Amino acid sequence: MKRLYYLFDPLCGWCYGAGPLLETLVQRSGEQLQLLPSGLFSGEGARPMDEAFAAYAWSNDQRIERLTGQPFSQRYRSEVLDKPQQMFDSGPATVALTAVHLTAPQREAEALKAIQHARYVDGLDNTAIAVLLELLRGLGLDDAAARLAQPDAALLQANSARVAQARQLMRELGAQGVPSFVLERDGQRQLLNASTAFSNPEAFVAQWLAA
Structure with a gap:
């Protein structure tokens, strides 16, 4: 039995850059692929969107766009980065994705892309619940939206368990950040070399399928 774990954070620019690769993995790997949010920018990892951090983020985003072709719009710069009252906190989006995982797991990658x-x-x-609810409903993920609108103990426990599993894999294998890809085969786990994940997604997928 072979499985690929994709460790990510919904506010990670490099994870957004890996979007084309993730789409290919979903198409080629099916149920062998499992998404695990790392909680990197939630809880203690959350922070205010101040001017210095916004400038750093935009510079990093431009590197990601040049390397991957994934667009970062001027509207994002003005309406998200230049709004210091907003928090940089992936907690709400992570819970939203767990709600999708519990109600329509085959559509979690689609929800992450949206x-x-x-x-x-x-x-x-x-990072706003109202925005996330509108996105989920727009995708027809009404059950997930209902769970997110009134998160119960089961949803929050599932979310914590997914984040804990991702962090355990990162510690176990020495992953330095996200996105990271972990191959599990016959009970053994290894961190895949993601050097081609952005520059040549097809080569990375071939590496995974041949492993």
Whole structure:
């Protein structure tokens, strides 16, 4: 039995940059692919969107766009980065994705793409529950939206368990950040070399399928 874990954070620009690769993995890997949010920018990892951090983020985003072709719009810059009252907190989006995982797991990657596009292209604040609810409903993920609108203990526990699993894998294998890809085969786990993940997604997929 072979499985690929994709460790990510919905506010990670490099994870957005890996979007084309993730789409290919979903098409080629099916149920062998499992998404695990790392909680990197939630909880203690959350922070205010101040001017210095916004400038750093935009500079980094431009590197990602040059390397991957994934767009970061001027609307994102003005409506998200230049709004110091907003928090840089992936907690709400992470819970939204867990709600999708519990109600329509085969569509979690699709929901992640929509959440990322809303921020980086449409310039929407995807840290806001109202925005996330509208996105989920727009995708027809009404059950997930209902769970997110009134999060119960089961949803929050599932979310914590997913984040804990991702962090355990990162510690176990020495992953330095996200996105990271972990191959599990016959009970053994290894961190895949992601050097081609952005420059040549097809080569990375071939590496995974041949492993």
